[in-house]
Amino acid sequence: MSEGLDAWQLIASGDATLISIVRLSLTVTLAAVAVAAVVGLPLGALLALTRFPGRSTLVVLVNGFMGLPPVVVGLTVYLLLSRSGPLGEFGLLFTPAAMVIAQALLVVPIIAALTRQTIEDLWREYRDELTAMGVGPTGRVATLLWDSRFSLITALLAGFGRAAGEVGAVMIVGGNIEGFTRTMTTTIALETSKGDLPLAMGLGAILIGLILAINAAAWGLRLWSEQRVA
């Protein structure tokens, strides 16, 4: 019976190993979302605002990539980063950096696809006004991104949820090395296969709690800033 409380007791007692696992998970996921935002937000906005041959194909591709299987992304990054791979010389395989790269690749399509839809809708409303004010292409992207910031928070949260919950990619490119690349999800997978179900379940509860806490914080931020500006 006491086993079910293991994870909580470890947290409560400030267990260094557990805390480092939680911290690594959060760091990797937040870094991946940050990288994906820097790439995905402008990419989505560009897709929304430009017309070129093959655009429809690209839009479908980006939308489709929202459902990329994490293990496949993990495998691809593994091949790229492995000693004999094209990026092998950087020695990134089995490091947290590799995990950030893999998760960012998973999150970019989500942020880009949701951003494209949001910006395209807002552009319809803003087009005449911005054109009349003589706003150039760069100004348009900046203005539309800023003015849809409340909706884009949701896109970032969707990306965060995706990265926080996945195990396949980080397992393959991180290697689940204790004290170095072991995250909450890889620990859960490991403990489950070892038969330590209570610890796995405890960790799962902690993970869900953290995801909810971050979503609640984002929601609070949205309410607070909407009250001031929207």
Next chain:
Amino acid sequence: MMRAALTDLPLILDRVSLSAGATTMLDRLDLAITPGAPTLVLGPNGAGKTSLLRVCMGLAAPSAGTVSWGGRTDRGLGRRAMLLQKPVMLRRSVAANVAYGLAQAGCPRHRRAARTEELLDRVGLLGLAARPARRLSGGEQQRVALARALAREPEILLLDEPTASLDPAATRHVEEIILMASQSGTKIVMASHDLGQVRRLAGDVVFLVRGRLCEHASVGDFFDRPSSAEAAAFIHGELVL
């Protein structure tokens, strides 16, 4: 500055048509907009008032014919500003909306705060500067948009029924701002379907029916001696379709 040397007047439409698919919005329109008292564009709903203003602003390229601003035919923004029928408030404060217009008009950063205050004072919204623009009433939003348009220091100010949904007090306020702009040298081109407003503001009247220029006359001639049956009927409050 190079920009000051350019002028957008006269604005000349030479057999301009505008159509989308099978719908014709403007039909072979000839029109010259010259400096002076406000030009009011009048006509029933769907006559092409908005289309005419969009073409004059350069927001829409004519399907046939040419538009020229001071002899130039490139639609690149000159010294024009437009107040859309339903102005879009950016999701920021009232002051930030005006400052945005100033930035786009090339006003240097260090002068923006003072200019914003000046413009908000001119439209009577100084007290609401910090409020979110989208929370304002329709009349107040019209005035924010007016301040934002005036931020461009336009030579031509196009207004698309700026008082269509306003009560008399708000209408009067907006008309006063427009007259003030007109008196300080801005050419006003304004769509309206309110005959009282046309009498109050217009120097000349452009009367459109079904996308065609039905009449272009001084306001006195238009009301006293309309030359078309449609204009006569419109003036007498009959339905013109």
